[in-house]
Amino acid sequence: MHQHILHTETINAMIPLVQRIADDLESAFETAARVLRAPSYEGLDEAIADNLDGVQRYVRELEELGGTLRSYEPVRVDFIADVDGEIGYVCWETGDEEAIRFHGARERCEGLVLSA
Secondary structure, eight states, rough: OOOOOOHHHHHHHHHHHHHHHHHHHHHHHHHHHHTTSSSTTTTHOOOOOOOOHHHHHHHHHHHTTEEEEETTTTTTEEEEEEETEEEEEEETTTTTSSSSSEEESSSOTTTTEEEO
């Protein structure tokens, strides 16, 4: 999938939708993990498949917005962004009101905090 370079304003405008998708993703992931830890798998094949399909669907929704899922717990999403002429990733994590961390392609999400 080809990703577009976004601006932080565009990313931040999408955060309410990203948060809703992340909530659904976390729920589907937790359910899938709980099902996989069940002591008996009898009759669980369909439940596992349904939950994993849900996880994949939510990941695709994030990708359609231009994000790349980096973590399930917590949900962490990177967006390719242009910040003051530098191309890198703007990182959003569950609970963040805005995408405020910026890092280069070879760095992790604990990068620079964008100024307000």
